[in-house]
Amino acid sequence: MPKILEINSLSKIYGKGCSYCNKIIYEKSEESICPECNSVLALKDISFSIKKGDRFGIVGESGSGKSTLLKILYLLETPTTGDVIIYDNSAPRHMSNISINQVNYFQNNIMSFIRQNPYQGLNFNFTASGNVAERVIAKGNQNFNSVREISNSFLSKTGILKNRFYDLPSQFSGGQQQRIQIAKALASNPQIILLDEPTTGLDLTIQAVILDLLKALYEEYGFTMVVVSHDLGIIKHLTDICIVMKNGSIVEFGLTDQILQDPQHPYTQSLISSML
């Protein structure tokens, strides 16, 4: 399979940054706050690539930089240094120098982002159907009937009942809100779906239902899936390849079963030993 996403020497500093920040980044030191200028070093010289159709996991504890990385991939944040390359129909497109219009194009056509908190991923003033429609319209469809038909078909696909299509997200449970987010993400037929802790905060039975739904949809649509989670169980069930992050750096990269069965890095070993 061809590459779809490439990340080259990506770093992210929150703060003004200084020469000592660079020293920490390139020496891959464990400090996450620069003692000289108090900047936060969220990502330190990260490189990896993802192929089309991969189920790719990013695992690490809170503060390891995984969500920052996902925001940069979805073009919500810009890296301090380094580049993200997205292969659009096999043509490499460098994200470091694209216009706002192009950002919209990539966010609306190539990628979708499912957030941990539905309040960030859904518009709570729109109905469930309206939320999905927003995405279909953003992709360029302006035919009212077609937009409604497409939106409702994706809601059905994710298990939302017909008589609830025009309810507001606030009238749904947490699990159902995640289903609406998934329907919304799928509606633009994206090549890449980014998921930030997609089941955190849901009770265990609902978590299982959402994981099964994501797996079934992956098998049906074959999109590339990038899953961020602190939960190794979710990474185990949803991904084939993963990276382990700590303090903004990648400490381990491999097949998910290799990482789980034969972890090499002390941090990965401690993560696995704390699995429930």
Add this chain to the structure above:
Amino acid sequence: MLSMKNVSKDFVIHNQGGIKITPIKDITFEVKRNEIFCLTGQSGTGKSTILKMIYGAYRVTKGNIYLKINGEKYNISDCQIYEILEIRKKYISYISQFLQILPRTTALQYVSAPLLEKGADKKEAEEKAKEMLSFFNIKKKLFNLSPLSFSGGEQQRVNIARGLIENKPLLLLDEPTASLDVKNKERVIKKIKQYKENGGTLIGIFHDEKLKKELSDRIFDVKNNRYL
């Protein structure tokens, strides 16, 4: 078909003061195409570790594992992750000692999954899975239940049914018959013999001495690094 050359494996347990465990050291053997090759030795001699290294689930610390299959050559010790995924998809089935399954997956889904992953028609895959399950004496009424609620022997038979459904050229079996009664062991033996007749190669661990002798073309003593 497969050769292990001076293969060693170290596990370094960092949160236990960096203790190093070396279950296998400088292991060398060759497996010919279309043979049933048995690994033997007491518990802890590294038999399962060898199978997991061949499957790419464990990294090789030292040495090489060469695989020559369908005109292609790989050194599993050096393979990138995508190559390992490709090798698994095309050539290797692995049946572990224990059933690794989500509690919501039915026996039928579990056994038909490898065929569906290869793009087979759902109905055909399910028919084949039903055939395999019936062959291994799994009752029809259990097909749509989770194997986690089955007895140990039934779970093992479901596991074997999944491993054998695809007929990949290389099959890795990690103690597949430990909890089976005589009648069911015979079924497994029959299927393994069929697999060999169809050109398959098998590397297995069998604790049952009778089964080991009946099935194996060659036996390798892992502890002493020699053929028996």
